[in-house]
Amino acid sequence: MAVTQAGKPGLFTRLSFGIGGAADGIKNNGFDYALLFFYSNIMGVDAGLVGLALLIALIIDAVSDPVVGYWSDNMRTRFGRRHPFMYAALIPTAITYFLTWNPPEGMTGNDLFPWLVATTILVRLSFTFYDVPSSALSAELTSDYDERTSLMSLRYFFAWFGGLTIQIMLFRFLLVPTEEIPVGVFNVEGWNTYGLISAICILTAVAICALGTHSHIPRLKAAPPARNLTLGKIFSEIFETISNPSFRALFLATLCGLIATGISATLNQYINTIFWEFDNTQIANLTMGVYVSAVLALIIAPVVGKTFGKKRGAMTIGALAFTIAPLPVFLRLFGVLPPNGSPELFLIIISITIFDLSLIIATQMLLGSMVADIVEDSELQTGRRSEGIFFAGISFIRKLSQGAGVITASMVLAVAGLSQGGGVDAATPEEIRMLGWGYGISLLTAWTLMLICISFYRISRESHADNLEKLKLRQAQQDAG
Template sequence: MEKIKERLSPLTKLSYGVGDFGFAFADTAIGVLFAIFLTDVVGLRPSLAALAIFIGKSWDYLNDPIVGYLVDRTRTRWGRRRPYLIFGFIPFGLTFAMLWWRPPFEDQIALTAYYAAAFFLYDTILTIVTTPFFALTPELTQDYDERTSLTSYRMAFSLLGGLVAFIVPLMMIGTMRPENTNRVFQMGWVFAIACSLPLLVTFFGTREREEYVHQKQPGLRESLKAAWSNRPFLFAAGIFLFTWTAVDIIQTMLLFFLKYRMGLEAESDIVAGTIFITALVVLPFWVWASQKTDKRKAYVYGMVFFSAVMITLIFLDPSLGFASVIVLAALAGVGVSAVHVLTWAMIPDAVEVDELQNGTRHEGMFYALVSLMKKVAVSIALPIALLILDRSGFVSNAPQQTESAVWAIRILIGPVPSILLLGGILFALFYPLSRESHADTRARIAARREAPAD
């Protein structure tokens, strides 16, 4: 008998998707602006900026699995995921604003300590609200293609948040220089509110499935064992890890590249806008491509294209003009769109494999571990990138950088992300789930649920 497709209402998809606007804005703003804020506005040496980011992110090594475990075991009348959104949205906004305040002292060590502590607090709250939010995806729908559709709604808001984060703060701030310190802090407060309020929409606009809310959950050790024994999950996590680490490095280095290589600091909002508008426009194409082939093949095609675009940046010369930058930004937007849709759409399918193997579901732990692996990679990769800048002779706000500093920026924005994207492609080539195998998994789970108890 033909299986009737499970459908979510557009309102549910919108209510869930809008929640990612705030996360995407915060993530993009920090990824694009925070490092150059520390070096060019606060005045930290790149090596100390690297230390602050590393210390702030290192706590994730512990807090992600702990939060994932707690989220899976939470039981309230609102469910086990949504309560974290209603109680976490205010701390999320406050800690985001703290990142953009410059303390009234000049000591480099004291400034480093402040930003390390601020990042520590922000990242803790971020984990508390993002882990349950992401864990809602496989619980809202069990259908293979409907999950891609749900993810596309979320990614549309994610790309919109990224677009706003790239363009509007730079319009408010102007240039990243010490004289604009107050403007940066004002931006932080305005968008602290804009980042946190969407979580209320998700809380009130979604409902958790009863069969999952009351499902018995195993202990921490069993949850970790379930994740590490789930082959599709490990490959999906590897894809996610390599791809998003590449994107984080690109975000961090983009303003450095435009300011110090291309001489286009004033036009950086136009370049960023081109990337994200293109990504939004192309979003339906990647949903269509994953439906016509499958998620794995669509991802491989997208990342081969994205990697080829990024490698060309090392050859981009200021003499080629602004038009060449815009063309490459549009092409990069095609790849960015694929990243947003396809990496996130693969992970929920691994949850069904977990249920088939173990008879239980560990969405919170799975998403926490994916988040943890990405954060560990970024906590190492971004500080290393800043250390390379420091060793290359980079001087913040210098009218002319050394040749070695410019080369460091070119390598970090071009070849390094391209190599990481190729790593994601290698994982995807061996990703074991297809539409057919996922349907078989769902059918076997359904049969087991319907079987009479002994």
């Protein structure tokens, strides 16, 4: 049974909220890593047109975030503020995601451009209707400082778990070669089945999150009284809300962190194959190690948050993680590590990677929880609860900053003199050395800026408790007339 908003949600509620993150992980994994390849290499759409379609959908989606966030903050229904959006997104998200990976038969090449634009826009918009309101629930299900960390830790854990599992399923079990298709990645039926399974998983995760938290609706915060608002007043309230200093700190920290993520995701292929010269089996083992990292992060984040506080904890493990990540590359550049091809080298790299990624994921968990704590801080200043706006703002910067890391990584490759498609034999020792320096320095720069931004976050355990007391006193005075 659910408990009061200030208390500890039950295990069923926490798991339901956490499993909802799997939908985010599955959708992002497909859109970020597979969609461009599927439409350009399998369906024959010009890569430039695919990129344009994804960009159009991304921009429209990013603009929709604050609209949905504000709308859900002010929604007045018998089902509360958040759940109507979550239920409304349930079927459209699953159907449009399925259609994205199952274009009409007989339609190929650039003729698919309108289909791709339409389906990706619909997927992103329908998913925003789920993701922003459901994420905002983390600040409503409990006001407890540490319980919010536990909730967001489960959310991020299932996002990583869901995204990784669907990726392994795709390449291990669906994209299999046949007599007619000797190279598995060109198996169109495998991609079609991937779309179906992913859509079912997204539908299931969204339904579990919505239904599993439904019983809390009577205890969730109600929308403010109905007001006659002009468009100018609405935007004035939005800008007043996001002017919160702690939100600005996390907004910029998220931007820098995503640039680092983009750099790492883009360059890891080059680092693993060209710099370390790992084979496919070793790279697959590195991928499987993400499961271990996610489990470790699920343990680390709540403990660190409870021991050090969220800001201090995020900065501490973040600084450790961001120092460790490029360290093996620097050690290789100075000739300290064992040679490529030795089993000792792979053991060192996979051990460091698992530990380091667990710290990075734990940092993400703490930052997500820190967003929730801004809600009461802002409510004291504005008199409004704006969970939707804050989580929409973080979602907004995530989407608009996706390309920044890729652009930075491309600059590193250009400076190193490496071209896409080149293998180990095509790279000179000088190019490999420049790749290592560019990878390490660019990551350290982005992550250092991220930590600097986090340092401007103002909310601590003590100030959060003080905010809750002040809000309780204000409510008592209002109730007294």
